[in-house]
Amino acid sequence: MRDTIDTTPLLECRHVSKQFSGTIAVKEATASFERDAIHGLLGANGAGKTTLLHLLSGQIFQTQGDILYEGYPVHENPQAVANICFVKSEERSWMDYKVKHLMNFCSLLYPHWDEEFANELLRTFRLPLGRRYKNLSRGMQSLVGIVRGLASRCQVTLFDEPTLGLDADMRETFYDLLIRDFSENPRTIILSTHLIDESAKLFQYITLIEQGTITTHLETEQFMEQAHYLQGNSSLLERLSEDPHVLHQESLAGTTRLVWWGDLDNREQLIHQGIDIQPVPLQKLFVYLTRKRLKSSQSEDVI
Numbered sequence: 001m002r003d004t005i006d007t008t009p010l011l012e013c014r015h016v017s018k019q020f021s022g023t024i025a026v027k028e029a030t031a032s033f034e035r036d037a038i039h040g041l042l043g044a045n046g047a048g049k050t051t052l053l054h055l056l057s058g059q060i061f062q063t064q065g066d067i068l069y070e071g072y073p074v075h076e077n078p079q080a081v082a083n084i085c086f087v088k089s090e091e092r093s094w095m096d097y098k099v100k101h102l103m104n105f106c107s108l109l110y111p112h113w114d115e116e117f118a119n120e121l122l123r124t125f126r127l128p129l130g131r132r133y134k135n136l137s138r139g140m141q142s143l144v145g146i147v148r149g150l151a152s153r154c155q156v157t158l159f160d161e162p163t164l165g166l167d168a169d170m171r172e173t174f175y176d177l178l179i180r181d182f183s184e185n186p187r188t189i190i191l192s193t194h195l196i197d198e199s200a201k202l203f204q205y206i207t208l209i210e211q212g213t214i215t216t217h218l219e220t221e222q223f224m225e226q227a228h229y230l231q232g233n234s235s236l237l238e239r240l241s242e243d244p245h246v247l248h249q250e251s252l253a254g255t256t257r258l259v260w261w262g263d264l265d266n267r268e269q270l271i272h273q274g275i276d277i278q279p280v281p282l283q284k285l286f287v288y289l290t291r292k293r294l295k296s297s298q299s300e301d302v303i
Helices: 049-056 078-083 099-109 115-124 138-151 168-184 196-202 220-224 234-240 267-272 282-302
Strands: 011-020 023-033 038-042 064-069 084-087 156-160 188-192 205-210 213-219 227-233 246-252 255-261 276-278
Touching: 011 049, 023 049, 023 205, 038 049, 038 196, 049 084, 049 156, 049 188, 064 078, 078 084, 084 138, 099 115, 099 138, 115 138, 115 168, 138 156, 138 168, 168 196, 196 282, 205 220, 205 282, 213 220, 220 282, 227 234, 234 246, 234 255, 246 282, 255 282, 267 276
Parallel strands: 023 213, 038 188, 038 205, 084 156, 156 188
Antiparallel strands: 011 023, 011 064, 205 213, 227 255, 227 276, 246 255
16 A cells, blocks of 8 residues: 555644734734745744744734644644744743753753754854853854754744844854754744845745735745746836736836746747846845735725
8 A cells, every 4th residue: 555645734824813902913814834844934024923933833822713733723732832842033931041951941841852963953053051041142042942943853843033143154054954954854844034045945835924914825936936037128028017917127228127926928929029037036026025015005005
């Protein structure tokens, strides 16, 4: 008998909303996060990324909707608690504890904690075991969180801005470690970051959250295939400038470049007319999508 692959979502949210004192932080968010994949959670400041991660990890209650781990609510669910690790950008409850005590706590909290791997990471990052968390630099605090997330061996690992305070070399070390460990120990990872260009190589799926709502959840390749730079003669391209598929336009010395989002049915015709078609980097695409939708929402507010 051929082995079957479990395609049931490990973690999902259905029409989830969260309201704080009259402010809606997450609104009707719906997504199913595929198993054993690295997901990039992208959104502008204040879009609701951190709140969504708190909800997915069961650390705060939703105002409405359902959050499920293996088909069951995450709240009051021992299986979810044991198998979901949320690495926050700032761990306020850790402030007075020494690094070695935090590692001991993690070993008790996570049933699949990898002590040997944790010690390897502590040595790699040269973290001082006897120093209190509050006395560490911002970068070292991030590294403690990275150790926790990677060594937890949780089925679901959530990272919220894990590279804050790290220099370029150490960020690259983290990305390499994450890829290596993921290939050896697959799990579902959701990573929220503003450093999109340098982390884009990690993502198998992209989840875009805008003003509290998940507007896109796609495989990265499929997501990127919808975006194109169209560059060429201004007289040809300016006829397309009012098309709703255009996210951005810039012109200089008779040449125009458009950022096109969506199917490009007339690709061959454009190429024949001398239009150069190129892919759009993920960081740029994120910026253009965010700007376009912000303008649209402002227009609706005016109306």
